[in-house]
Amino acid sequence: MSLSANALSVSANSQTPPRERILAAASDLFYRNGIRAVGVEAIAAAAGTNKMTLYRHFASKDELVAEYLRRLAGDAGHFWDGLAAAHPGNPRAQLRGWLAAMEAHVVDTEQRGCALANAAIELPEKDHPARRVIEQFKAAQRERLIALCGATGADEPELLADELFLLLEGARVSAQSVGPTGPASRLVRMGEALIAAHLS
Amino acid sequence: MSLSANALSVSANSQTPPRERILAAASDLFYRNGIRAVGVEAIAAAAGTNKMTLYRHFASKDELVAEYLRRLAGDAGHFWDGLAAAHPGNPRAQLRGWLAAMEAHVVDTEQRGCALANAAIELPEKDHPARRVIEQFKAAQRERLIALCGATGADEPELLADELFLLLEGARVSAQSVGPTGPASRLVRMGEALIAAHLS
DNA sequence: CAGGGGTGTTACCGGTCAGTAACAAGCATA
DNA sequence: TATGCTTGTTACTGACCGGTAACACCCCTG
Numbered sequence: 352m353s354l355s356a357n358a359l360s361v362s363a364n365s366q367t368p369p370r371e372r373i374l375a376a377a378s379d380l381f382y383r384n385g386i387r388a389v390g391v392e393a394i395a396a397a398a399g400t401n402k403m404t405l406y407r408h409f410a411s412k413d414e415l416v417a418e419y420l421r422r423l424a425g426d427a428g429h430f431w432d433g434l435a436a437a438h439p440g441n442p443r444a445q446l447r448g449w450l451a452a453m454e455a456h457v458v459d460t461e462q463r464g465c466a467l468a469n470a471a472i473e474l475p476e477k478d479h480p481a482r483r484v485i486e487q488f489k490a491a492q493r494e495r496l497i498a499l500c501g502a503t504g505a506d507e508p509e510l511l512a513d514e515l516f517l518l519l520e521g522a523r524v525s526a527q528s529v530g531p532t533g534p535a536s537r538l539v540r541m542g543e544a545l546i547a548a549h550l551s
Numbered sequence: 552m553s554l555s556a557n558a559l560s561v562s563a564n565s566q567t568p569p570r571e572r573i574l575a576a577a578s579d580l581f582y583r584n585g586i587r588a589v590g591v592e593a594i595a596a597a598a599g600t601n602k603m604t605l606y607r608h609f610a611s612k613d614e615l616v617a618e619y620l621r622r623l624a625g626d627a628g629h630f631w632d633g634l635a636a637a638h639p640g641n642p643r644a645q646l647r648g649w650l651a652a653m654e655a656h657v658v659d660t661e662q663r664g665c666a667l668a669n670a671a672i673e674l675p676e677k678d679h680p681a682r683r684v685i686e687q688f689k690a691a692q693r694e695r696l697i698a699l700c701g702a703t704g705a706d707e708p709e710l711l712a713d714e715l716f717l718l719l720e721g722a723r724v725s726a727q728s729v730g731p732t733g734p735a736s737r738l739v740r741m742g743e744a745l746i747a748a749h750l751s
Numbered sequence: 752c753a754g755g756g757g758t759g760t761t762a763c764c765g766g767t768c769a770g771t772a773a774c775a776a777g778c779a780t781a
Numbered sequence: 782t783a784t785g786c787t788t789g790t791t792a793c794t795g796a797c798c799g800g801t802a803a804c805a806c807c808c809c810t811g
Contacts, residue, residue, distance in 0.1 A: 463675060471728040472664065474585075475588075516725065517717070521721030525689065528668055529689040541710070
């Protein structure tokens with residue numbers, strides 16, 4: 352089972368510190384091939400280094416996985432911040448921007464859903480260090496969505512947020528089984544209908 | 552990483568033919584621990600037999616995985632048939648029954664989401680024999696839902712079906728990251744609101 | 752009784768897994 | 782020039798992976 356990999360600019364650049372190169376290579380391989388499908392040796396090779404250096408920066412593969420997810424959670428937080436900065440005082444526009452970005456992400460065939468959700472499916476062990484990261488991230492995601500729905504003046508912000516949350520989560524996972532042209536392609540329209548129903 | 556396993560009645564019963572015991576053991580282990588996390592030796596042992604007998608009934612582990620998913624797809628088909636038989640000529644009741652069953656399934660902490668969807672995440676290789684099964688199953692699932700929504704007289708049956716489809720898919724996957732007490736616990740209420748909106 | 756198909760047992764194959772020990776080489780600072 | 786830190790290299794461990802060969806066994810049918 353040959354793994355697919357891309358030559359990432361960061362991992363090819365030997366100017367970048369090895370820890371960053373390893374994380375970049377691991378992110379790429381984990382996301383596209385699955386966490387369990389990727390060995391540490393392949394990660395080190397893709398990062399232009401070797402297994403020893405990898406283990407000098409990460410205590411174990413599980414810790415590398417946790418850090419990989421931590422980075423993605425941070426990126427998502429920055430995306431939310433960017434939305435808020437782009438539409439200050441306009442929660443409705445922020446919500447609209449979020450929906451549009453999510454639909455674009457779902458339709459993109461290069462994407463394979465939410466890395467955090469995928470990891471939760473792939474790593475059912477309750478004591479895996481990645482689980483803390485996943486649970487905290489998803490809870491924070493939901494909280495932000497609830498706050499945003501509340502700011503728009505929806506009648507039941509928490510219910511609306513959960514509807515949108517499930518809609519998105521379903522779109523991202525179903526794109527991998529029925530394909531991105533299926534139900535997931537009308538995410539914006541569905542979301543707008545939900546929002547409208549709660550603003551009456 | 553010790554695997555969790557249950558002593559299934561069928562796998563403990565040596566009266567049952569070995570092929571069925573193997574499938575039962577594989578279903579249990581695959582679903583709870585993930586497909587890649589389970590080795591064929593562990594499956595054979597849980598089925599009360601050995602690796603050789605397993606390979607006399609299944610050409611490879613990948614084929615065993617495909618058959619495991621085929622069985623589940625068949626079970627789901629029977630569930631739909633049962634719903635239709637329980638509420639003949641009453642699509643509204645069938646839809647309601649489907650929603651209730653899905654919420655019960657999502658809330659059950661023993662469950663770990665849709666085995667087919669999980670497999671799609673765990674097995675991204677396009678040529679894996681399981682992918683055909685997954686894609687056909689999800690497409691059939693969606694078709695049945697569309698037909699049912701159409702029979703209820705919804706104004707846009709396909710859109711409603713996709714909304715319900717994504718809602719369910721999201722609920723099952725998010726139960727594994729935010730837990731079953733989160734957004735997934737109000738699936739019936741959300742679904743009913745969607746249906747009502749399309750029956751106006 | 753003879754035959755044969757399904758099953759169990761053991762040992763093995765080559766390969767990969769996560770993780771480590773020991774040592775050489777580079778490179779900066781002091 | 783000498784120090785000390787980071788990295789590279791090679792080789793290795795013990796375990797497990799999917800899959801197979803060879804052979805003994807049991808039980809049912811003829």
